[in-house]
Amino acid sequence: MITDSPKIITSRFGYADSYTLARYEATGGYQALRKALTMTPTSVVDEVKAASLLGRGGAGFPAGVKWGFCPPGVWPRYLVVNGDESEPGTYKDRMLMELDPHQLIEGILLACYAVGCGQAFLYVRGEMALAQERIASALNDAYAAGYVGRNIGGSDYSVDIVLTWGAGAYIVGEETALIESLEGNRGMPRLKPPFFPAAKGLYLQPTIVNNVETLANLPWIVNNGADAFTALGAESSKGTRMFAVSGHVKQPGVFEVEYGVTTFRDLIYAPVYAGGIKGDHQLKAFIPGGASAPWFYEEHLDLPLEKATIDKAGSMLGSGAIVVMDETTDAVKACLRVVRFFARESCGKCTPCREGTNWLERILQRILDGYGRPSDLALLMDVSDNISPGIAWPPKQTTICPLGPSAVSPIASAIDRFRPEFEAHIAKAMQSRVAVPTIASGTVKPRAAVDV
Amino acid sequence: MARLTPENLTIAAEIIGRYPVKKSALIPLLHLAQEQDGYVTNEAMAHIGELVGVTSAEVLGTCSFYEMFKLHPVGKYVVNVCTNISCQLVGGEELLHHAEKTLGIKSGNTTPDGLFTIEDVECIAACTEAPCLQVNYRYRHRITHGEFDQMVDDLRNGRLDDEVPAHGTLARVRQTIPVDRRAGAVSPDDDREPGWLHANEAPAATDPASGDAS
Numbered sequence: 100m101i102t103d104s105p106k107i108i109t110s111r112f113g114y115a116d117s118y119t120l121a122r123y124e125a126t127g128g129y130q131a132l133r134k135a136l137t138m139t140p141t142s143v144v145d146e147v148k149a150a151s152l153l154g155r156g157g158a159g160f161p162a163g164v165k166w167g168f169c170p171p172g173v174w175p176r177y178l179v180v181n182g183d184e185s186e187p188g189t190y191k192d193r194m195l196m197e198l199d200p201h202q203l204i205e206g207i208l209l210a211c212y213a214v215g216c217g218q219a220f221l222y223v224r225g226e227m228a229l230a231q232e233r234i235a236s237a238l239n240d241a242y243a244a245g246y247v248g249r250n251i252g253g254s255d256y257s258v259d260i261v262l263t264w265g266a267g268a269y270i271v272g273e274e275t276a277l278i279e280s281l282e283g284n285r286g287m288p289r290l291k292p293p294f295f296p297a298a299k300g301l302y303l304q305p306t307i308v309n310n311v312e313t314l315a316n317l318p319w320i321v322n323n324g325a326d327a328f329t330a331l332g333a334e335s336s337k338g339t340r341m342f343a344v345s346g347h348v349k350q351p352g353v354f355e356v357e358y359g360v361t362t363f364r365d366l367i368y369a370p371v372y373a374g375g376i377k378g379d380h381q382l383k384a385f386i387p388g389g390a391s392a393p394w395f396y397e398e399h400l401d402l403p404l405e406k407a408t409i410d411k412a413g414s415m416l417g418s419g420a421i422v423v424m425d426e427t428t429d430a431v432k433a434c435l436r437v438v439r440f441f442a443r444e445s446c447g448k449c450t451p452c453r454e455g456t457n458w459l460e461r462i463l464q465r466i467l468d469g470y471g472r473p474s475d476l477a478l479l480m481d482v483s484d485n486i487s488p489g490i491a492w493p494p495k496q497t498t499i500c501p502l503g504p505s506a507v508s509p510i511a512s513a514i515d516r517f518r519p520e521f522e523a524h525i526a527k528a529m530q531s532r533v534a535v536p537t538i539a540s541g542t543v544k545p546r547a548a549v550d551v
Numbered sequence: 552m553a554r555l556t557p558e559n560l561t562i563a564a565e566i567i568g569r570y571p572v573k574k575s576a577l578i579p580l581l582h583l584a585q586e587q588d589g590y591v592t593n594e595a596m597a598h599i600g601e602l603v604g605v606t607s608a609e610v611l612g613t614c615s616f617y618e619m620f621k622l623h624p625v626g627k628y629v630v631n632v633c634t635n636i637s638c639q640l641v642g643g644e645e646l647l648h649h650a651e652k653t654l655g656i657k658s659g660n661t662t663p664d665g666l667f668t669i670e671d672v673e674c675i676a677a678c679t680e681a682p683c684l685q686v687n688y689r690y691r692h693r694i695t696h697g698e699f700d701q702m703v704d705d706l707r708n709g710r711l712d713d714e715v716p717a718h719g720t721l722a723r724v725r726q727t728i729p730v731d732r733r734a735g736a737v738s739p740d741d742d743r744e745p746g747w748l749h750a751n752e753a754p755a756a757t758d759p760a761s762g763d764a765s
Contacts, residue, residue: 137751139750139752140748140750174742174745175737175739175743177737186674187637187673188636188674188678190676190677193677215747217745218734225582225688226619226631226685228687229690235725235726236724238726242728243729243732245732247732248728248733249731249732254747255747257734259569259728259736261726262726263578263579264579264721265619266582266618266619267617267618268616269673280578282574282575283574283575286616302571303739345640345679345681346640346641346678346681347641351679351680351681386636390635422637428640436635440674443673444673
């Protein structure tokens with residue numbers, strides 16, 4: 100269903116100067132902060148809890164509940180903003196940071212006020228130079244205007260927001276790896292438990308790690324109230340959400356739509372969104388929530404973009420990235436490309452992922468190159484099973500973080516659905532394979548018999 | 552000129568001061584060193600180690616984990632072509648091959664004149680603008696082979712100097728926290744409750760028995 104729900108987080112995207120303080124203030128900016136400063140921090144938390152705002156990073160955990168996991172009476176607390184967007188297909192946090200940095204800053208200020216965080220760290224992906232520039236300018240302006248820093252708005256509320264940026268590592272998007280990176284270390288995830296960030300995070304203090312899009316929702320929620328937010332969306336998915344539709348579609352783009360009621364068919368085919376498959380080809384498959392998600396097909400098109408429904412159907416909305424493949428796509432090639440990504444980005448901490456993802460890549464590469472063996476499909480599944488026992492959804496893991504199991508998703512999907520394509524590649528390889536010549540088989544002539 | 556210059560040392564001191572623990576400044580300082588020299592030199596890593604109080608081996612340990620840090624000189628322009636799934640579906644690999652042909656080098660290498668390095672990179676978050684690439688982390692969207700050649704020509708002739716700084720420079724705007732506006736870094740040992748946590752609460756009832764218990 101296509102609804103004309105209000106734009107909650109992309110409302111300023113149409114302005115050429117959307118990223119400036121002047122535009123932000125002229126369009127209701129920093130009103131939520133003013134309002135919050137007249138409220139108790141507890142009531143701000145309650146408002147966000149009542150809004151049932153799900154985290155927009157990938158796991159989809161309710162933000163208000165996450166805030167509540169900080170052990171009472173343990174200080175200081177920190178806020179870490181995850182702007183390390185790098186899931187293949189995903190393209191929303193960068194837009195929010197480049198086009199509306201003040202909205203994010205206000206969201207950070209609201210979160211720190213509510214939870215009592217003494218300092219905030221805004222971690223932006225290293226490759227996003229423009230986002231870094233826009234946020235640096237916005238922060239400098241916000242400091243000068245008295246919105247950030249000491250005694251905000253003349254109150255007792257003081258907090259610094261420190262802009263910091265990464266240096267190229269997908270795994271740093273995982274919250275404990277992000278914390279390691281912020282501490283100046285290699286970005287390798289920590290074991291949970293005991294290192295749940297809310298209990299033992301940055302410098303082993305209680306730390307809230309929130310995604311950029313999640314925080315960008317807060318000003319609207321505080322301004323308009325939780326009821327207005329929950330009036331939008333479906334039972335388990337409230338408000339609106341940004342989805343990026345890319346691949347073989349006519350009008351690839353990033354769209355903010357009502358969460359939980361809009362369907363994949365709407366997003367992929369509606370003229371106001373992606374406008375259908377390029378060249379009016381047929382749909383072969385689509386990735387519903389970033390490279391880590393199991394693939395969906397024609398029969399899933401009418402599912403609403405709702406967390407619970409998609410989880411039940413065997414995949415996830417993840418980071419809101421929809422990648423569309425038409426019937427001309429080679430499933431083996433697409434599968435290899437996604438697996439290769441995880442092999443390259445494995446941090447190397449856990450053996451099943453470090454070794455397994457690389458073997459998966461090598462096996463898929465040889466199948467594609469024409470050197471596949473009939474036993475390779477079973478071998479792929481065996482290696483996958485060692486990374487993610489049972490190859491089920493939601494995945495189990497023999498690793499500390501979900502990166503390894505993410506490499507299993509495309510393999511399980513592609514082999515399950517497109518097995519004949521894999522077999523065809525392998526059969527072709529077997530046909531072109533030449534038997535090793537031996538004298539007994541008659542394929543090698545005795546030297547004397549060679550004509551000269 | 553491989554240790555940090557006096558000007559960069561001033562910037563480094565300000566960056567270090569923002570963090571509760573000095574080592575947290577490591578990645579920002581490595582970016583600063585790379586901005587200064589185009590890549591991260593051994594001398595810079597040793598200097599950074601001195602500044603944040605860790606060994607140069609620890610600095611290398613962190614530095615070598617992150618792909619953006621180059622331990623050897625690279626081209627003035629690093630061309631990162633995305634070949635991940637969304638780009639692959641609409642010609643990312645063909646674009647990479649075209650780039651290799653145009654510049655006469657394989658991905659991972661630098662042209663003999665030291666101007667261009669090509670990298671085959673993972674998703675750079677411009678999937679709806681595929682196929683895409685970055686030159687020194689500045690985007691080029693839906694780029695055709697002809698546009699690629701034009702871009703190379705423009706870069707060679709300095710026509711994009713305003714838009715694309717030499718490799719090493721990321722954001723050209725730095726965060727600066729004015730001294731009089733600074734809230735200050737919060738040490739993990741500072742276990743005081745934040746002062747605003749009970750802001751706007753109703754004053755406690757004078758007689759607890761008369762409080763509203765319903």
